[in-house]
Amino acid sequence: MNEFLTIIIGAAVLLGVVAVWLIAQHFFMPTLEAVENPDVTVSLTGSCGETMRISLKVEEGVIRSASYFTDGCGPISACGAMATKLAINKTLDEAMETIDHETVAQAVGGLPEDKIHCAKLASETSQEAIHRYMLSRRWT
16 A cells, blocks of 8 residues: 555655646746737736737738747746647638637646636637737738
8 A cells, every 4th residue: 555655655746746837937938028020919808817919920821820828827827838839820710710718728738727718718819819920911
C-alpha cells in the first residue's frame, strides 16, 4: 500500500511541475508583445472579472500576427498566449473552426475544472476578433 501511495504522490507532483512549467512557458510567449498596426483588437471580460484583449494582423485572409493582454492570473495568460499562437498562419475560416476552449485547454496541457473559464475567455475573445474583422471587411 505504501508503494502505491508513493507512486500516486510522485505522479501528482510531476503533473504539478509540468503544469507550472507549461503555464510559465506560455506566460512568456512572444504573443504578449503588441501587434503593430493591428487590423482588429477586441477586449472581453469573463465571468471571473478578468479581461482578455486580442489583436490580429491579417494579410490576404491569413492571420499573420496576433497578440494578447490580460489583467488576470497565470492560467488565463497561458490560454491567451496559446489562443494567439494557434491563430497565427491560419486562414480566418480555419481559426474560426479550430480555436475553441477545449482546444486551448488541451494545448496548454490541461486545466483544472475551476480554470476552464480561462480557456473559454481566450477562445471567445479570439472568435470575436475574427468575427469583427470579417464584418469590417464585408462593408468595405
